[in-house]
Amino acid sequence: MLKKWFSLSLSVVLAVVLTACGSNNAESSKEPATASTSSEAPSASASASASAEKKVIKYWTDDRHDQEYIKELISQFNSSNPDNIEVELTVLSENFNQSVDIAFSSNQAPDVLRLKSANTELFYKKGYLTPLDDYLTGENEGMKTKFSTGIIDNVNRFGGKLYSLPNTGLTLRLVYNKDLFEKAGITSPPVSLQEMVDAAKKITEAGKKDGIYGFALNFKNPKSAFDRSVREILSLSGHQGLGFDLKTGKFDFAPYARVIEYFKQMYDDGSILPGAETLDIDPLRAQFAAGKIGMYLSFSTEPGVYKDQFPTDINWGGAIAPSIDGTQLGTSEIVSAGTWLGINEKSENKDAAWKFMAYMYGDDIQTTYHEKGFGIAIVPSIAAKAKNPDIKGMEGFLVGKSDSLWPVSPTITPEGLNYGDAFFKYMISGGDLQKITDDLNTRYNAALTAAVAKGDVNVTALPDFDPSKLQAK
Known part of the structure; x- marks a missing residue:
């Protein structure tokens, strides 16, 4: 099924001519960085030689859901590679992009x-990445063929050169506590936003005395919270989920504002976990694992999180998120697809870095990565042979006919508040929603016009775009 889905979905996306940078970061954040560093010990033989030829390379990631597995892989690589390469892993909990900027500016x-x-x-534009094309020749030519169907301009290929290879994508779902739903007399997950509001209120009324609330999100970073929730609701409702109108080639936050009205209603009802304004994603997960949250929206990383990071015995599952009015006019967007690892253009150990990268992109590792539930394989040869992950809750996140890739939208930085901060401020404080929406449209489209004029972005309007045609049959 996965192989059939990928072929159909990708063919639709590649047929859409929208040249702009992608906005599909599943875990973007602007919060201060807290580094958790793990340096694996070298093998006994490597320690004994203590050779000056040893090459130590550093790998930085902001993924936390798979860190234990990645540590295992790095340990295996360090102890078995014949080239005396040692990899040091650093997991950054927040603010990955800014940390990378600081590291490059200080030559670290x-x-x-x-x-x-x-x-x-x-x-790429800052000159941080090295092209991979020269490594994908000769004995590595097969790798280029293997990943060819997932290579997309302005996602992992820029200016005709390749900077990363695809691995997995993430589905988005409503994550819900089945026992709390049953206790509140709710028989099934909500299919419309009004049903979600009503369910959150019922769960809160039934459990508030025990510290249980119907809904929560990681509102410490509003944009991150909305990018894992509003985005999904909009794509299922037939709208691009980040505020961009594919038909006009301009930003239009009117559909977004419709969704925010329902989020505000949950806040006004007292259905959202108190303190959510300062809640990060891992503390939210800890509260959900403890049975204190009825539902939230997030990525297909969650089953792995509740298996390894926050083990729980609660009866929970994943379901297709609600659409605005209960009608699915689009598909659930598969996000963070198309890229995984890249090599520092300024690295003094590029060849060693490539050997580690090639190891990580091996068939066995990519297959196991999917089967452990860390991401949904989008490389056809991997998707065709990988087994469905045998992880509690994962069945609700598997790719189906309601899932697809969407055309990429431009990444724009406007003057003033971003849409996440602006809408969250309205959600908790009120105000004139129409005025807020108009202001966002004005500022985002001004930034888009400036970016197009500078040549940073090239956007083509798609007046005939039909989100229903993204569906795999």
């Missing part, structure tokens, strides 16, 4: 970076 940047479709073009 890592050799290998975790790339996502929202930061790959930014890093």
